[in-house]
Amino acid sequence: xxxxxxxxxxxxxxxxxxxxxxxxxxxxxxxxxxxxxxxxxxxxxxxxxxxxxxxxxxxxxxxxxxxxxxxxxxxxxxxxxxxxxxxxxxxxxxxxxxxxxxxxxxxxxxxxxxxxxxxxxxxxxxxxxxxxxxxxxxxxxxxxxxxxxxxxxxxxxxxxxxxxxxxxxxxxxxxx
Amino acid sequence: xxxxxxxxxxxxxxxxxxxxxxxxxxxxxxxxxxxxxxxxxxxxxxxxxxxxxxxxxxxxxxxxxxxxxxxxxxxxxxxxxxxxxxxxxxxxxxxxxxxxxxxxxxxxxxxxxxxxxxxxxxxxxxxxxxxxxxxxxxxxxxxxxxxxxxxxxxxxxxxxxxxxxxxxxxxxxxxxxxxxxxxxxxxxxxxxxxxxxxxxxxxxxxxxxxxxxxxxxxxxxxxxxxxxxxxxxxxxxxxxxxxxxxxxxxxxxxxxxxxxxxxxxxxxxxxxxxxxxxxxxxxxxxxxxxxxxxxxxxxxxxxxxxxxxxxxxxxxxxxxxxxxxxxxxxxxxxxxxxxxxxxxxxxxxxxxxxxxxxxxxxxxxxxxxxxxxxxxxxxxxxxxxxxxxxxxxxxxxxxxxxxxxxxxxxxxxxxxxxxxxxxxxx
Numbered sequence: 001x002x003x004x005x006x007x008x009x010x011x012x013x014x015x016x017x018x019x020x021x022x023x024x025x026x027x028x029x030x031x032x033x034x035x036x037x038x039x040x041x042x043x044x045x046x047x048x049x050x051x052x053x054x055x056x057x058x059x060x061x062x063x064x065x066x067x068x069x070x071x072x073x074x075x076x077x078x079x080x081x082x083x084x085x086x087x088x089x090x091x092x093x094x095x096x097x098x099x100x101x102x103x104x105x106x107x108x109x110x111x112x113x114x115x116x117x118x119x120x121x122x123x124x125x126x127x128x129x130x131x132x133x134x135x136x137x138x139x140x141x142x143x144x145x146x147x148x149x150x151x152x153x154x155x156x157x158x159x160x161x162x163x164x165x166x167x168x169x170x171x172x173x174x175x176x
Numbered sequence: 177x178x179x180x181x182x183x184x185x186x187x188x189x190x191x192x193x194x195x196x197x198x199x200x201x202x203x204x205x206x207x208x209x210x211x212x213x214x215x216x217x218x219x220x221x222x223x224x225x226x227x228x229x230x231x232x233x234x235x236x237x238x239x240x241x242x243x244x245x246x247x248x249x250x251x252x253x254x255x256x257x258x259x260x261x262x263x264x265x266x267x268x269x270x271x272x273x274x275x276x277x278x279x280x281x282x283x284x285x286x287x288x289x290x291x292x293x294x295x296x297x298x299x300x301x302x303x304x305x306x307x308x309x310x311x312x313x314x315x316x317x318x319x320x321x322x323x324x325x326x327x328x329x330x331x332x333x334x335x336x337x338x339x340x341x342x343x344x345x346x347x348x349x350x351x352x353x354x355x356x357x358x359x360x361x362x363x364x365x366x367x368x369x370x371x372x373x374x375x376x377x378x379x380x381x382x383x384x385x386x387x388x389x390x391x392x393x394x395x396x397x398x399x400x401x402x403x404x405x406x407x408x409x410x411x412x413x414x415x416x417x418x419x420x421x422x423x424x425x426x427x428x429x430x431x432x433x434x435x436x437x438x439x440x441x442x443x444x445x446x447x448x449x450x451x452x453x454x455x456x457x458x459x460x461x462x463x464x465x466x467x468x469x470x471x472x473x474x475x476x477x478x479x480x481x482x483x484x485x486x487x488x489x490x491x492x493x494x495x496x497x498x499x500x501x502x503x504x505x506x507x508x509x510x511x512x513x514x515x516x517x518x519x520x521x522x523x524x525x526x527x528x529x530x531x532x533x534x535x536x537x538x539x540x541x542x543x544x545x546x547x548x549x550x551x552x553x554x555x556x557x558x559x560x561x562x563x564x565x566x567x568x569x570x571x572x573x574x575x576x577x578x579x580x581x582x583x584x585x586x587x588x589x590x591x592x593x594x595x596x597x598x599x600x601x602x
Contacts, residue, residue, distance in 0.1 A: 099322035157226035
């Protein structure tokens with residue numbers, strides 16, 4: 001399933017601090033199944049999060065989001081998070097999100113324009129994050145075209161599959 | 177154009193055949209891929225989800241993929257045993273040549289023990305601490321499991337060329353390891369992401385005095401400050417270490433004079449004190465005296481950061497003629513069977529057990545909620561990689577990080593203490 005970066009996103013904000021680790025996002029050592037993970041993601045920072053998060057909500061975080069182990073944040077998509085917007089993202093969490101086409105945006109200054117519970121709008125084509133109520137905005141960093149293509153494909157395994165099919169077709173044509 | 181080590185590494189491996197500089201994106205050719213327990217179910221599931229209905233159709237190079245079951249050996253549950261069985265079948269089906277199945281130990285240590293990484297190579301692993309191979313001048317970095325999927329199939333991967341930060345370490349190496357104190361001091365002073373997505377190049381007058389074990393600790397912990405690579409230049413010690421383990425040729429990396437650095441950080445270790453990271457973040461660092469008197473239930477030495485010979489040797493040396501404090505569980509996990517054997521032959525294990533420490537099977541468990549869980553309200557001081565809340569079980573437990581000497585001092589005293597107060601003559 002591809003992710004369309006150009007589709008506008010609008011949602012209620014959950015705010016988190018700096019250096020949130022993947023142990024908190026994806027504590028799979030303690031909760032090995034997705035059903036369990038959904039009940040416990042982010043609870044070490046906000047115990048009410050797993051119960052109260054709703055599909056379409058947006059996470060806004062401080063710097064270094066997703067530090068620690070290399071683990072994807074698929075559980076956040078499963079509980080309905082529509083976008084993650086961070087001051088900065090730990091490189092492996094950023095790679096994990098890109099390679100699984102989980103919408104994540106780096107927007108320095110974002111924690112300064114929104115309060116917890118307010119509504120944010122993500123305008124990727126316009127490269128801007130906006131507070132729906134106050135109109136305050138910060139720029140978001142766009143991805144280079146090669147990365148946008150991975151999002152479009154729905155992630156790196158899907159990107160790999162498309163390449164495989166393409167090369168197989170070429171090989172067949174050459175062989176015939 | 178003068179290049180940093182990262183620029184040189186990625187220029188050499190650029191599929192487009194052109195030099196690259198910091199900030200550029202590229203597709204790079206991979207020299208080696210370390211794949212641990214994700215080699216089974218996670219790869220198969222991603223393959224099926226992507227459209228490969230029979231799983232991965234092939235691997236790019238059967239000789240360049242290294243599968244090691246470190247996190248799950250020996251299997252701690254039936255579920256993990258089942259996952260290991262899937263990995264065995266996949267390794268067989270795909271014809272992967274290098275498979276460490278029935279040997280416990282940390283993949284990263286085994287990659288180094290067995291000479292599977294060499295200076296100048298671009299090596300990836302689906303584990304954050306892969307960058308530890310930078311200790312022997314390898315351009316190594318952690319990737320994600322979906323990245324690994326792509327690598328297994330094509331032996332290629334996208335990268336952004338990192339900016340570089342020069343970390344200059346000066347001073348004199350004392351007769352005990354200080355690598356943990358160095359990286360914690362840097363994280364405390366400059367923040368736990370001072371090298372975010374960057375390449376660390378370690379240099380300075382201390383470096384030639386640093387053991388390979390200490391370099392491994394410093395490179396491994398690069399990820400705790402955000403780094404993509406954390407490299408040392410190859411010197412005599414590097415060549416000795418590598419050539420004792422592999423006869424494959426290699427081409428080391430060195431930065432050019434005049435290469436551009438984003439930042440330069442200097443630390444003189446003569447002026448450094450023993451430090452600990454308090455719960456629950458790596459950068460929450462204070463001098464050990466500020467945590468003095470905190471009673472502990474558990475002390476640990478192990479992991480890809482501190483499970484090496486010198487970490488265990490200092491514990492054994494300091495415990496000679498002493499006992500672990502009553503009620504304290506002092507758990508020591510060598511990083512690999514090779515390290516374990518080295519410690520055994522040197523007589524360290526006997527000393528540790530006589531003093532009341534527990535020596536457990538090599539592996540990642542001691543750094544995770546796998547072995548030595550903590551209960552509510554318990555306190556652990558550990559020379560391992562991370563101190564996040566819940567890392568060792570209870571989210572109401574507290575984990576302090578320190579060097580192996582500081583951990584051993586606490587194990588003897590039953591509380592956090594400056595090692596100089598416990599061990600005279602340091």
